[in-house]
Amino acid sequence: MTRKASSRQRLNASLRSGTDLPVLHSPDERTAAFRTTGRDVLALPRLNLKPWHGLLLMGLLLFSAGVAEAQNGGGREGVFSILVKWTPLLLQGFVFNLIISVLSMALGTAVGAFLGLMQISLLPPVRAGSWFVTQFFRNAPWLVLLFYAMFMLPFQFEIGGMTIPFPDWVKAVIGLSLPVMANVSELVRGAVQSIPSGQWEAAESLAFTRRQQIWQIIMPQCIKRMLPPWMNLYAILTMATVLASVVGVNEVMTLADQVKAAEGGRTDLLAPLYGYLLLLFFIYSYPIARLTMRLELKYAVKI
Known part of the structure; x- marks a missing residue:
C-alpha cells in the first residue's frame, strides 16, 4: 500500500511539473493518476464543457440582445428578428465549418498515424526525422500554418492544357490538417509506447x-486509448475552423460579418450575433466533450 501511494504521488507530481513522460509509467500508475486527477495522462488538454457554460452563453445572448433592443430608437428592425431572418444563412456557413473540420481531421489523422508509427521506428534517422516534423508542426501557431498553406499553394493547376482551380477552402483544409497531423502523431506514439x-x-x-506485432497486436489495443483524446482534438479543431475567415473562406464568421454589413453596420448587432455563433459551436461541441469524458472513464487502464 505504501509503495502504491508513493508511486501515485510521484506520478501526480510529474504531471503537475511536466518533467516526465506518461508513457514511461506502468499501467497501475497511469490508472492511479487518472483516478486522482480525473484525466487520462495520454490525452490532450480536455475540452471540459459543463451544462452551465451553455446556460451562461444563452444568458449572455439574451442579455446582449435585450440591451440592443432597449437601445433601439425605433424605426429599425429588432435584433431577435434579424437573428431569425439570417439563421438559415448562418447555419449554412456553420455546416461549411463542420465540413472543413471533418476533412481536416480525416487528412490529419491519416498522415499523423503514419508519422506516429515512424516515431517508433527501429531506424534512428526515420525516428529522428519524424520526431522533428511532429514537434515542428505541433508547436507552430495554427494561424501561421493556415497562412502558409493559403499563400504558398498555387491557386490553380495546369494539367494537359486544362486549368484546374485550387479553391481556398481546400487550402484551409490542408493548413488545419497540419497541426492535427502532429497531434495525432503524438497520440499514436504515446499510445503505442504505453x-x-x-x-x-x-x-x-x-x-x-515487426509489422504483424504493430498491426495485429499493438494497434488494436491502442485504439481505445487514443479515441478519447482524438475526439477531444476534433472538438478543438471544430472551434478553430473560424480561423479560415481570416484568409477569406466563406464560413460562418465571414457570413456573420456580411450579415452585419447588410444590416447597415449596426454596432448593436455585434454582441448578439457573435454570441449566437458561440452558442452554435457549444451545441455541437458539448456532446463530443461529454462523450469524450465517458470514454475516458470506460477505457481507463484497469489494474
Whole structure:
C-alpha cells in the first residue's frame, strides 16, 4: 500500500511539473493518476464543457440582445428578428465549418498515424526525422500554418492544357490538417509506447514480424486509448475552423460579418450575433466533450 501511494504521488507530481513522460509509467500508475486527477495522462488538454457554460452563453445572448433592443430608437428592425431572418444563412456557413473540420481531421489523422508509427521506428534517422516534423508542426501557431498553406499553394493547376482551380477552402483544409497531423502523431506514439512491454515480448516469442506485432497486436489495443483524446482534438479543431475567415473562406464568421454589413453596420448587432455563433459551436461541441469524458472513464487502464 505504501509503495502504491508513493508511486501515485510521484506520478501526480510529474504531471503537475511536466518533467516526465506518461508513457514511461506502468499501467497501475497511469490508472492511479487518472483516478486522482480525473484525466487520462495520454490525452490532450480536455475540452471540459459543463451544462452551465451553455446556460451562461444563452444568458449572455439574451442579455446582449435585450440591451440592443432597449437601445433601439425605433424605426429599425429588432435584433431577435434579424437573428431569425439570417439563421438559415448562418447555419449554412456553420455546416461549411463542420465540413472543413471533418476533412481536416480525416487528412490529419491519416498522415499523423503514419508519422506516429515512424516515431517508433527501429531506424534512428526515420525516428529522428519524424520526431522533428511532429514537434515542428505541433508547436507552430495554427494561424501561421493556415497562412502558409493559403499563400504558398498555387491557386490553380495546369494539367494537359486544362486549368484546374485550387479553391481556398481546400487550402484551409490542408493548413488545419497540419497541426492535427502532429497531434495525432503524438497520440499514436504515446499510445503505442504505453502498451506494456510484455505484449511485445509475447508477440516476438510467437515469431510475429515487426509489422504483424504493430498491426495485429499493438494497434488494436491502442485504439481505445487514443479515441478519447482524438475526439477531444476534433472538438478543438471544430472551434478553430473560424480561423479560415481570416484568409477569406466563406464560413460562418465571414457570413456573420456580411450579415452585419447588410444590416447597415449596426454596432448593436455585434454582441448578439457573435454570441449566437458561440452558442452554435457549444451545441455541437458539448456532446463530443461529454462523450469524450465517458470514454475516458470506460477505457481507463484497469489494474
